[in-house]
Every structure is written in structure tokens, then in C-alpha cells.
Amino acid sequence: MTIQSFTFNGFMTNMYVAHREGEAAIIDASCASSAEQQQVDAYIDEHDLTVTHLILTHAHIDHILGCAHLESTYDQAFYLHPSGTPFYDQAAQQAQAFGVTIDPPERSTIPLTPDDTLTVGGVRFRILHTPGHSPDSVSLVADEEDIAFTGDVLFQDSIGRIQGLPQTSKADLMASIRTKLLPLGDAMTIYPGHGAVTTIGRERKQNPFLNNQVPGFAE
Template sequence: MIHIESFTFNPFAENTFVLHDETGEAIFVDPGNHNQQEHDVLNTYVQSNNLKPVQIINTHAHIDHVLGIAYLKRKYGIPFSLHPIDEPLLKAVKVYAPNYGFPGFDEPEVEQWLEEGDVVTFGNSSLRVLHVPGHAPGHVAFVQDEQRFVMGGDVLFRQSIGRTDLPGGDHNTLLRSICTKLFPLGDDYTVYAGHMEPTTIGFEKKHNPFLTNS
């Protein structure tokens, strides 16, 4: 069974996740840790739970979700996976990072590309990949059907949705991704988002002002 631990990091209040199961193998999802204090928080969690990190997977490549990747790759000697359409967004981060107060951004190399239909595995666990563009062109979500949850990144929030005014964003595409890819999962699926607290598909169908008429 997968345990999900979340940490809120960096000035963007981004949710970084550590997922692990009974084997002790773990993955990082969207690591936004950006300084030594935040690095230490993750490392302490890994050590205190006797975890073995095996991979980093990202929903997308906006700055707040990629700040910790290079550090964790070096620290644990693990690969990083991303959807190929988001590679230009990743490459752009080092150009604009100084404007957001991150002059020393360390751009990570991508070892594995994610596509819809792929399955990410660790320990006895697996997550299937959905392509859900709109907030970012290569945005993906990671779905766990047995435990009924989705790591949704910046697609669907509690009573909100991801912004679409950034490069590669498109409002109609985002709504289509939510309605055709996430909503069919089932009302009882928990959505662990890139910001704010978790929500459920059913709650957002009823109460999300961006979606109640979709």
C-alpha cells in the first residue's frame, strides 16, 4: 500500500510529495525543495523511515515544481522522468529563474520520458500516466486505481483550476483535460494537487466554480 507524504516548499507554496510502500522504495513527485533547510526536511524523512528513493517523476516543468530535482538526483543517484513536450519549459527555467530569486538554478537532465499509458513502478506499487495538458503542454497526472487517488499537479485544485496564462497554457484545453481525463476516474478519487489541500473528484464536480457548468 502506498503512503503519501506531502511537504510545502519554496516561496510558491508548492506541494512536494514522497510516495513509498511496504518495501521501503520511494519516489519523489514534483520536488520543489530549494534550499538546504528544505533539502534537510526531505532527507530527514527519508532516513527516519528507512526509505530507498528510486526515482523522481514530475507532473510538469514549471519552476516551482523543479527546484529540487538536480539536488535529489545527486544525493540519491536516481533518474528523473518528465513528459517530452515539457522539455522546453524545463530548459526555459534557467533563463527566468533569476527574476524569481533563484539565480543559481541547476538544470537537471531527463533520463526517462513519460507518455500517456506508461506505468511508473516502485516497490510493489505502480502509477499509470495520463496526459492532461492545459496548464502546461506536457502536463501529466499519476493515477493509482486500487487506492483511488491521483497526483494531479497543477490541473485541478480545491474549488479552482490551474492557471493558463503561462507559456503553453490554454484554458479550453485544461477544462477538456479535467472533464475527459480526471472526472471519469470516479467521484471517490482523491486529488493530491500541486498547491493547497487535497480534494476529491466528486467535490469538484459539485463545487468547483470553473467546472460546475462544464
């Protein structure tokens, strides 16, 4: 599977096009400006891809700024964990609170839960519910490819923010990382919502939040 990453908007939010055999999933919608949106569309065009899935790791504003554009361009709705629906439906209010502008999405989301499996170009993604940074955070795991899209749960040398955001939980966040992400194994490559690509092995060894190096995050 080929993974193309983009980093867009003032929050420096990653989005990914994951494709194989001409089928593509778009993971998160951080393309905010028309120039950013054109970059994504050009990539899809140049590689002659059919977008089969639009997926959100969670519905924070920085991940949904391009939803309206992608919904209409690729004529489909986004998959989102059901607990993210209120955030999605209040996109305009979220934007106002963070001082950004948005073309609000118009379609209802498709509920995405741990019972679901999504297949993209023959690659199966299972869904892990990994709340804490937000109630709706999910991680998409393709075991056969050793890749996972984890949104704002686990970053290189950091973890998802829990201060100044609604409905966060430090206990849930740490449980999501320790009981759902770390067991994916050291070889698993992590494509996060912000910052560089990393691996479970690297973060298990070096992430200060997982190694008793940050006050308040000791085991």
C-alpha cells in the same frame, strides 16, 4: 501506500513522497532551500526508504527548484513528459523570469508518456497526459489505491492557471479535467501541486470552475 506531503518555496508548491514496502517515489521537486531539502532527505532516512522514482508533474520553475539536489542525492534522473524538456533545459531562464535562484538540473530527463506504467512498492501508477496549464502536465493515477497526483491541473475550488504563462490552453485544460480527471470517479483522492488534498467527488460538486460559477468557464 503512505503519502507524505511537503509545501515549499515562495510559490507554496507541494511535493510528495509516496511510499510502500520501503520503496518511494518523489513527486515534484519544490524543495528550494537547503533546509527544505534536508527535511525531505531526513524523511527518506528516518523511514529507511529507497527512492526508486523521481517524477515531475510538469517542469514549471516552482516544481523543479530542487531537481539538482534530488538528482545527485538519489543518483537518478527525473521522469518528465517530453513536451516539458524545453522548460527543464531552460530552468535558469525560467528562474530569472520569476526572480528566483536555482541550482540548474544537470541530467537529461526520462520521457514519461501515457504508454508508461510506473510501479512503486508494488503499486502501479498509470500516466494521464493532462495538458492545458502547461503542455507537459501529467497526472499519475494509482487505481488500486484511489489516489492521483495531478500537478497544477485541478485544485480544491480552483483549476490550473492559464494567464501569464507560456503555451497554456483553456480548452485543453478543461478537456483534461472533464475527459480525463472527472472520469476517475468521485472516490479518487487528488494530491494537487498547490493547496489542500481533495477528491474528484468534492470538486465535481463544488468547484466553481466546473459548476458554471465563473464567467468564461461555463460549460
